[in-house]
Amino acid sequence: MRALGREVSNWGRWGSDDERGTTNLITPERVAAAAGLIRTGEVFHLGIPLDGDGPQPGGLRINPIRLMSENGQEQVLPGGFKWADDYVFMPLQAGSQYDSLAHVHYDDQLYNGFAGDGVSVKGADKCGIHTQAGGIAGRGVLLDIAKARGVDWLEAGTAIGPAELDEVAAAQGVTVGAGDILLIRTGWRKKFLSDGDAAGFMAGEPGLSLNCATWLRERDVAVVGSDNWAVEVMPGENPGAAFELHMVLIRDMGLTLAEMLDFEDLSEACAADGRYDFFYAGPPLQFTRGIGSPVNPLAIR
Template identity: 30%
Template sequence: MKLTTNPIMAAVVAGTLLGASAPVVLASEDWQKSKWGEEDTIGAANYLSAERTLEAARLVTDGKTYSLGVELNRDFPAYGARFFDITVMEPRAGGKPLGPTKLTSTDDILHTWLGVGSQIDGFGHIGIDHKHYNGLAAEDIVAVDGLKKLGTEGIPPIVTRGVLLDMTEHFGQSMLTEGQGFNSEEILAAAKAQNVKIQEGDVVLFHTGWLSLVGEDNERFGKAQPGLGVDGAKYLAEQGVVAVGADNWGLEVIPFEDGTGVFEVHQTLLAKHGVYILENMNTAELARDNVHEFMFVLGQPKIKGAVQMMVNPIAIK
């Protein structure tokens, strides 16, 4: 299921061809200090609270549930060299039935990277010159048998208000195109037109239509993408959102914007502001139903020391 073209190389090459200026990355070290203290490891999840959960529950009027995760299989396009494979077997030789009721069974073995399909990026995923969220140095937290800090097992349950901004509606397109970015101006305009206001503690998702390419044109899906720009990422972080996601493989616009670094949106959200990233979110049904605010529910598998994690968040309206 490996893509025929490495997306990051395609993005860097495309940026070069388009004349993108050399990146200028974060000269100040102020970002290395969390507003929640030197021991903080959960970032914007600190905005979550019982009160916000209750407020999100009040958004449930129809009881309709939406799976935001994609079906993951061997053919789903994965980033770079990542892969997914599952093996199912009968654990006993010959599958001999057991006992008077002739019990039979199957088990499964998963061979995979954790950053495939619908996923959440933890703070150990992206750094700035080997420094991660809250100034944690890679040499102190990264180990081959799992992160010593910032593992995704530490992300608390995310149950809060979710907001969908349909950027296809905003731009009047069925699907946005490669390199089509959106920032604070477009976010504010889309939110106003769709009658929602981004609030502290929210999870914000963008619908671009890009996920519709999966199974139709996997090569195009993985080479580039429409997405969020650096200014937009800064704006969302300033609003106090907990997580930002989209229906594409890497959230941010590819080729990268002029004057920005490689995956600087990831650096801005994860490393600088402690805002989680959700990728390959299945937003199509929410967009079709014109649902722009909902109760968002996510509890990821607690695999100790994981950098990323496959997830299936649920939206409830």
């Protein structure tokens, strides 16, 4: 993992003070070009509902809890006016979410060499999710691995390697290039919609293999998102380590990950007309020093 991390490292590429990593590849020119992918105006939301029926079974992370602070029922105001308010208690990484570049690290260093102990009880002093607040928008590409394999979903522990990414891209007639927001459909969201088994959803997953890091670096992908909860295959390929692809992508490459997205409707639309690229718009919420952020991205075709 460490050797691979050195090979694909982006440290210093955008300066010694850079905290954004590969989202620097989403240039104004690439955003403008991606806008040309909007043809019909169809909009697909890729976020899962933020409610108590989500896939977080509790423990480390819970599904969002929404509470009413006012419902108007006991209000007596001039003219019959009534109002309601509510608020939410939730982990910032519950439901569809981005990982900030401060989310994981090893050997006491974050992305770009920033000190790991800069993540404190007050949050991340470097690489917090607020550094991505300029927006994550541009060309999105869906690689529908489950459909290519002819299954509803891949089984937990199924690794997706670089050769398969190439094969699926070729079969779909789409290329993956610099500044792209790459979305990987494994069918894992469909599994949860089918069985509602949160514990099973979180117990393992199909996902990208560790050697996909080189593939992503060669293509200068800006963001990788998936319909599972960690992007990478779980259990991992090396029993002696945990979340190796997370560490290489986030800590070494500075690549933002999006997790637990919903591609079901988008997948059907792409298959119907053979267009697997689109305009993607998915800004994170600007939580200062945050380790992650909920997101409801849009794919606009």
